[in-house]
Each structure stands twice: as structure tokens, then as C-alpha cells.
Amino acid sequence: MKINLKNGIDKLIFGMTQKDVTAVYGTPDRNYKDEDENVIFVYNSHKMRLTFYKDEAFRMGYIVASSPDLELFGNKVIGKNIKDVKKELASKSITKFTQEEFDTFENYFNEENWLLFQTEFEEVVKLEVGAIINDKDEFDWKFGKK
DSSP states (O other): OBEETTTEETTEETTOOHHHHHHHHOSOSEEEEOTTSOEEEEETTTTEEEEEEGGGTTEEEEEEEOOTTOEETTEEOTTSBHHHHHHHHHTTTOOOOEEEEETTEEEEEETTTTEEEEEETTEEEEEEEEOOBOTTSSBOOOTTOO
């Protein structure tokens, strides 16, 4: 499954509605609301959690994924050492990361691409990608754009 920075993952494009997503991936394994009343879809087979924002007409704006099939610029990322992933990203001019640590986990966040890698023991275990906020402080929805 290809990670398309600023756009989504695989056939999932930021700005899709719940109906658009179920047309592509079928009914989710779980469907619930978080504390902010956003709708969350969980697809076990794809190892993905999708967030549809209540304040944005329930458009999909965030994906958390941990499938070993995820690829970024043709390279697998889950299970790889974060140093190797960052080296590969540097060749694409993605070099700025803020780092947070908790317990045995570390997060590496690149705001420009709204991309977060979560690692444990220096190995990528999960990644998160989100829709980009534009200069007008609004989501830059990609779905439906030509």
C-alpha cells in the first residue's frame, strides 16, 4: 500500500466521506466515535484506523496505519530502523523531524507532510498521516480535486 504524502494511503484520499471509503474498502471492522464526536473506522485486514472529522462534515482527515505492506517512495517502512527510514527520506529532501519520547516509544513528526513515525526500540511500528492545513488555516482536501 502506497503512502501518498499530503493525499492519503492507497485508494484513500483525504476529504473522502464515510460512504466514499466504504465504496472502496467495504464495511469497517469497527466504527465508533471518539471523545470529540469524530467518526473512527477500523479496518483490521489493512491495519488502519481512519478519522472522519465532525467539524469538517465528517470528511476523512487522518490515517493511522501499521501494515507491513506500507511503502513510502517505494520503500517499506514498518519494521525498519528509523535511521534507515530517515536516510531514505533525506534523499527526497524530507529532513525536519521533531522528536518526542515516552516510555520505550519515540515519535518522529514531519509537519510539512503531516507525517509521524512511531518507533519502539528504534524500529518503526506505526505511522500516521494527516490532511494538510493550508495558509488560510483550512484543510486542503484532495478528494474530488483534478
